[in-house]
Amino acid sequence: MAQWFRLSMMALILLAVWGCAKSSSLEGQGPPMAEVNPLQTRFTKANDGVITDRVTGLEWYVGPNQDNNWHQAKAWTENLTVAGGGWRLPTVAELKAIYQKGASPTNMDPIFQTTRVWVWSGQMDDARTAWGFAFYSGLVNSHGLNYGYGRLAFAVRSRR
Numbered sequence: 001m002a003q004w005f006r007l008s009m010m011a012l013i014l015l016a017v018w019g020c021a022k023s024s025s026l027e028g029q030g031p032p033m034a035e036v037n038p039l040q041t042r043f044t045k046a047n048d049g050v051i052t053d054r055v056t057g058l059e060w061y062v063g064p065n066q067d068n069n070w071h072q073a074k075a076w077t078e079n080l081t082v083a084g085g086g087w088r089l090p091t092v093a094e095l096k097a098i099y100q101k102g103a104s105p106t107n108m109d110p111i112f113q114t115t116r117v118w119v120w121s122g123q124m125d126d127a128r129t130a131w132g133f134a135f136y137s138g139l140v141n142s143h144g145l146n147y148g149y150g151r152l153a154f155a156v157r158s159r160r
Contacts, residue, residue: 043111050083051111052159056097059160061087062112063153070130070145073120073153080155087155089122092140094156095133107135116152 045051051060061082068076073089080087104110106117117136124130125142132151133140143151 043109045111046083048083053098056094057159058094059083059157060090060098060112061155062114063155065114065116065152067148068120068151068153069148070120070143070151072148073151074122076153077122077155082155084160086157086160088157089120090154090156092121092123092131092133095119095121095154096138096140099133099135099138101138107138114152116150118150119152119154 042054043051044054049061051062052058053060061080063073063076077087077089098108098112100109101107106112106114108114118132118134121131121133124145129142129144131140131142
């Protein structure tokens with residue numbers, strides 16, 4: 001009889017533990033674990049360095065990690081032949097779309113592998129200035145076309 005009692009108690013404890021695990025205090029705060037979808041990576045990088053953004057459908061290529069004025073950045077993107085060419089400077093909106101506050105010290109996905117945080121856009125403010133995006137702060141500002149200190153070039157194109 002004592003053995004039957006012990007087995008009954010063990011079964012009861014197992015049922016209680018199973019029931020608690022099934023209806024924990026987190027109930028109602030998301031799907032059960034079996035239904036959670038695996039994370040999908042937004043950015044992927046090919047062997048040639050081309051970064052594909054699954055969300056926007058754009059392809060990115062990070063310029064040399066060196067100072068560039070706007071003219072140098074524009075010439076570099078227009079002459080870039082990686083993966084068949086067709087590259088251009090990004091718009092401010094495209095740069096904002098890859099801004100991810102806190103994702104890395106540069107506030108962009110680490111796959112971009114750059115230490116620079118200011119990127120030129122292809123959009124001019126007037127005849128002497130162009131817009132750029134400051135990844136350190138998420139702000140947009142314009143600078144003279146010949147100013148290059150700390151400015152980086154990114155190339156972008158629609159997915160091929």
